[in-house]
Amino acid sequence: MKNFAFILFFYLLVLPMSVMSKTVQEGSPYISKAFDITGDAALEIKTAGASIQIEAWDNDQVLVEVFVKRNGKLMDPTDPEIAEKLEAFEFEVVQEGQKINVIMQSKSKVTWNMGRNQLNFAFEIHAPERTSADLRSAGGSIAISGLDGRHNLVSSGGTIRLMDCAGDFQAKSSGGSFSVESFVGNMDISSSGGSVKVFDLVGGLKVNSSGGSLTVEDISGSMVANTSGGSIRANLLSLEGEVSLKTSGGGITATLPKNEGLDLDLRGTSSKMRLENFQGEISSNTIKGKMNGGGVPVYMASSGGSVKIDFK
Template identity: 30%
Template sequence: MKTYLTLFIVACQSVVALAQDHENKTPYLTKSLTNDAINSVVVSTSAGGISVSGQAGQSPRVEVYIRGNNGRELSKEEIQKRLAEDYDMNISVTGHELSAIVKNKHNFSNWTRSMSISFKIYVPQGVTTSLKTSGGGIELDNLKGNETFSTSGGGLRIDKLNGVIHGRTSGGGIDVSNSNEDIDLSTSGGGITAKNCTGKIKLMTSGGGIELANLKGNILAHTSGGGVEGSNIEGELSTNTSGGGIDLKGMNCSLEASTSAGNLVAQMTKVGKYLRLSASSGNIEIELPQKQGLDLDIRGESINPSKISGFSGEWSKNHINGSVNGGGIPVSAHASGGDINMRFN
């Protein structure tokens, strides 16, 4: 099955307007996907946002929202005129793949004529996506498939995805929640929040902090532009920052954490295969499980307390090398420019 919707002045007459508003705005047009059994979505737009949802109870469809630059409202006649003169926009379904492509016919010498063209798409859950925009945010929810998306002009918001998730933005923050399997997200222009996710998780930012909560799996989280906060993490976590401190609570995992710009706090309910902590210009505070067998390598300007019950090995003012509870799991903490405070829970 192959259907086309090429959006010029004449083609606009065949589009049915959607009665329901999106964000208090009525779509410029809508296209029903009820009979197309969509399993793949490809979207490209240069100045607008993209939303793809597999939420149950929604009629499969594409909604298109068009506004003038700086959010200025335009009449339908003015939109039709600018589409015909300045844009090629095509929405088509071929072999169960939805394609929504916007192209500028020329570079705008008069930027006041530019428009924001956004898409909100409702599809079945088992959909693969390839999404790209340079002028808005991207939102995805309730999907099960391989999702690839990028924007240089907005944030990423991801909820209830299950599959291979690969997203990039250089112009906004990232919020990911309730998602699983293989998550790879990065931004150079904002912070990252990740909550209630499992699997292989990679989070990278050079422009903000990172907040992690209720994660389980193999997790890599890096920032050079802010601090890191984490709670209730299981599995394996590697995190580092050169732009802030690190505060980790309720850790039940293997952990490697380092900072060159602040203090480091690690509260371990259980140490996994290893614990490696490093701070170049701040203090380290460690809370360790009392009954685990640990091999300690602790170095700092000073170490508190001055002794630990059941310890065997060498202990000095700024170096501990020995074991507790018979040893076993390697624990290292190095504070080259600060103190180390250690306690057992």
């Protein structure tokens, strides 16, 4: 009975305090708008210096919330000092049919300052699973989870993360890393800075990078990757199309399915490896020929490191 009384006391006193603490920590949104959706939805978002987080939920609604931050901490938008600073920004959150338009910008280029003690914003959006996202960000991280649609992202800075999504995905970034976890469909990534990591993809993957390494794990489909500033590590479970990996700034290490018919064209400073059922030519830095009778074209070339293939 004493143990039961203690547990009851914990749930009646301690648990409500923890929930209240979480609510205070989350803070109140500066903007909160909900829009009813019937069918597939679309998001069009344009921001500068703000993070964007989009998550799928089961409701036939799009919920847009904007939180105010300073130095990484949530701010009370009703605070007089914060309210005065908010007057320097314009926000537009409107619905046009099945599309939700979200625009955030500074009223004057002079007032926009991302330095210390200046405001920044976090957009937290919930949308139906069948939602396409068109995002333009001049700075700040982007995270999308659980959406199935046509996604187009353009970012000049900040990390981009995609989780449990499907459809068609195109992204261009001039700064920041990419991270993809579980995707079904076709993906085209262009990056001029930052690493690219893709885990668990079924479909087609294209990557063009002028800076940073590329790591790809558990891919089923086709893959074309070009990087001028880093190494490539790839693990392909099954091949449904061509594999083309090129780098001028590092080595290439790839794992391909065993017993697959391949047309190999490997070029690197040290391309020596053990190949079974291979017919073709092998030189000091080139391997070209057919494996297991030939089939899927596999091209790998490195001008700044070695090329190595393992088979599983």
